[in-house]
Amino acid sequence: MEGIILHDSQGKMVTLENIEIPQIEEHQLLVQVKRAGICGTDLKLYTGNYSVDNDVLPVVLGHEFIGEVVAIGDKVNKARVGDRVVAQPTYSTCDQCRYCLRGEFTLCNKRKRIGFDSNGVFAEFAKLNENQIYLVPDSISDDAGALIEPLTVAVRGAYKANIQPTDTVLVTGPGSIGLLTALVAKQFGATVIVSGTLADAERLEIATKLGADMTDMSGDLPTLLQKKGITVDVVLECSGNSNAVDLGLNLLRPKGTFVQIGTSSKKLNVSFMDIAYKELKVTGSIGAFKEDWYTTINLMERVQSKALLIVKKFLPLKDFEKGFEECLQNGGPKILFTPNSK
Structure with missing residues (x-):
């Protein structure tokens, strides 16, 4: 599959490459990415203005997306093949501190995120943990679904x-x-x-x-x-x-x-x-807590026509440099990648 890869945290060492489709474990899902949005932190990673642990490199960028589940692990109960999902960027925490126990995972000091510490969603497929995902109702379009995370x-x-x-x-x-x-x-x-x-x-x-x-x-x-x-x-x-x-x-x-x-x-x-x-x-205020995701999905059902006004264009992954550079020049509006649109 194609993926946008960060090789160096010092900036502009980003390439589009053919990489292996990820293999999932029993509590994980494989998702076909439908839309993926460029975030300000993606631009900071692209320009070398955001700290990344070199031990995780190379890493697939991206954390704003909507996708369709194409495979599930043996112990996944939260979703089925064919479900449309979004996911919180946090894929791993300690699960024991006061913040994790309250669903305030963005405050855990052992937090790990897709697109930063693990492969993200600027690719045709992405691997997610079951506890990351939220189901998206049919009433929300793919385009609007990609805006749920921001x-x-x-x-x-x-x-x-x-x-x-x-x-x-x-x-x-x-x-x-x-x-x-x-x-x-x-x-x-x-x-x-x-x-x-x-x-x-x-x-x-x-x-x-x-x-x-x-x-x-x-x-x-x-x-x-x-x-x-x-x-x-x-x-x-x-x-x-x-x-x-x-x-x-x-x-x-x-x-x-x-x-x-x-x-x-x-x-x-x-x-x-x-x-x-x-x-x-x-x-x-940093990121979002678990409760915010449910609130946001309900809100998006009502405001998606307005939310979509911030989307300027859609690009295939091969045009990622054009997308990044355009965002750097004007700071927005939003550009969405369409990884599986050939």
Whole structure:
């Protein structure tokens, strides 16, 4: 089968190769990948800006996908051949710490993930553990199903903010996660503002179509909000950029809530005095917990027509470099690979 392989963690040592179809064990499934999305962390791996244990290399990239089960191990009970599934990136944890016992597997310090520590889904077939997977109903299309994993990230971050219908929510960073986070925030009935830069014009147009009440790329959002008399109750920071963090902390009202969803390979300087003097509630959000996956699948049934607005194009695996480079140039919208479309 074809697979997109990372050979070196220093960057741009990625190739498309013919590799063996994986062999499954008794608690595993073999899945034919239907759609697979390029994530920001895939781009960091591609450019050498994300740490990888060299002992796992070479490794197949990719963790956002939907697929069809084509074979199951002897002790698999959760799925049957022909089922459509998605899967949490976490394929292995200690199963014993307080976080694992609560289904909060992203916090386990022994966590291993597909596309990072084990072969991922940028291939024609993928091997998964039974405890990773979630069944996808027929009411969700393959295209929308490939967006379930990034939508879980948005759901986790937005739910941590305890958004109220009367809140004004600022989403900073209109990449795929930011756009989906804005979509989730709108489900609470909140007023949603999405901010970006001049490079984000296309993405901010999508944000408006997703239901955002206001978008901004002026570079002077504080003045604009002051003129309009708008106060920000919640900030959902999705860029991992220090300027966006500063903007969010500056605009947030006293006792407001700040959730850091976007990640960065660099350390960010944060003014804790801004946090202290305004008594802000600041928290982080990484990945998604088990409960978020069920919530997200139910949500996707209702919002898939809007969620699909973030998808720009579909590419075969052989055009992976074109896909990666295009994402690096414009940061989105989403590109999906179609591994089994010949």
